[in-house]
Amino acid sequence: METIAELVGVSKRFGAVEALREVDLEVHPGELLALLGPNGAGKTTAMSLLLGLRRPDRGRARLFGRDPRDPSARRYVGATPQDTGFPQTLTVGEVVELVRAHYPDPLPRAEVLARFGLVHLERRQTGGLSGGEKRRLAVALAFVGNPRLVVLDEPTTGLDVESRRALWQAVRAYVHDGGTVLLTTHYLEEAEALATRVSVLHQGRVIADGSVDEIKGRVGLKRVRFQAPVVPELPGVAKVERAHNGVTLYTADADQVVRALVRSDVPFQDLEVLPVSLEEAFLVLTGGAA
Numbered sequence: 001m002e003t004i005a006e007l008v009g010v011s012k013r014f015g016a017v018e019a020l021r022e023v024d025l026e027v028h029p030g031e032l033l034a035l036l037g038p039n040g041a042g043k044t045t046a047m048s049l050l051l052g053l054r055r056p057d058r059g060r061a062r063l064f065g066r067d068p069r070d071p072s073a074r075r076y077v078g079a080t081p082q083d084t085g086f087p088q089t090l091t092v093g094e095v096v097e098l099v100r101a102h103y104p105d106p107l108p109r110a111e112v113l114a115r116f117g118l119v120h121l122e123r124r125q126t127g128g129l130s131g132g133e134k135r136r137l138a139v140a141l142a143f144v145g146n147p148r149l150v151v152l153d154e155p156t157t158g159l160d161v162e163s164r165r166a167l168w169q170a171v172r173a174y175v176h177d178g179g180t181v182l183l184t185t186h187y188l189e190e191a192e193a194l195a196t197r198v199s200v201l202h203q204g205r206v207i208a209d210g211s212v213d214e215i216k217g218r219v220g221l222k223r224v225r226f227q228a229p230v231v232p233e234l235p236g237v238a239k240v241e242r243a244h245n246g247v248t249l250y251t252a253d254a255d256q257v258v259r260a261l262v263r264s265d266v267p268f269q270d271l272e273v274l275p276v277s278l279e280e281a282f283l284v285l286t287g288g289a290a
């Protein structure tokens with residue numbers, strides 16, 4: 001399959017820290033790949049190699065089939081790093097124009113502002129933006145050059161629920177129109193809502209890769225949820241959660257647990273059998289690997 005960006009057998013060390021160990025990663029056209037992993041897993045390092053900001057110690061990075069340090073490879077990429085700063089006295093509109101000037105075929109300014117909810121802030125100096133507004137502007141700038149690939153490092157950190165949803169809409173619209181996205185996030189529901197594929201990094205290695213459903217399936221657990229005044233002792237239960245009257249049992253064999261629950265004398269109601277969430281699967285995978 002054609003790849004837009006890839007790491008092949010990449011290792012990267014910072015002094016004593018091995019940030020990436022023999023990592024293979026492929027980004028295919030039209031997908032939204034979420035790179036997940038606990039703090040320090042190597043996500044930002046992987047992105048910086050793909051963007052040509054660093055060199056691998058071993059293995060190779062490719063962007064549109066070329067070395068990412070070659071400027072011609074980076075022409076069709078837009079990126080938002082984790083931390084961004086703007087010249088305080090420039091207005092939002094001026095910053096957008098400044099970035100537009102670097103690209104041969106940028107999006108119209110008005111379209112960028114509209115897509116990212118920045119129209120009313122066009123004349124505001126960036127020094128007067130709130131943290132969330134700055135973040136929105138930073139993400140918007142990744143799209144200004146009309147790129148084929150957008151790389152977003154924790155794009156929605158610090159955004160309120162409404163801004164986060166609005167940004168998801170803009171990212172989805174871009175993918176719908178044929179764009180490709182690589183993003184990192186610590187919000188697992190964000191990956192669940194957006195990603196067509198997920199790669200989980202842990203201690204510099206890729207420990208899981210697949211669709212959200214495949215990642216959940218790898219954990220091999222389901223949730224049996226019901227209301228009951230006491231938590232019954234049942235066989236085959238890996239973990240129990242209790243909140244007021246609500247009981248959640250994690251199990252590899254939901255049928256067996258439900259049969260045992262019916263046979264027990266515990267009066268229960270509102271029985272549901274559910275898959276684990278991506279967040280729970282992630283915790284099992286990264287906890288297990290540790």
Ligand SMILES: Nc1ncnc2c1ncn2[C@@H]1O[C@H](COP(=O)(O)OP(=O)(O)OP(=O)(O)O)[C@@H](O)[C@H]1O
Nearest residue numbers: 014017018019037038039040041042043044045046
């Ligand atoms: N320039 C550097 N010098 C020294 N160590 C570094 C450097 N950059 C990254 N590291 C180390 O490499 C490891 C991977 O860091 P990286 O920033 O890639 O993780 P991450 O998955 O993006 O983490 P987070 O979720 O916290 O952003 C960490 O242990 C980090 O401390």
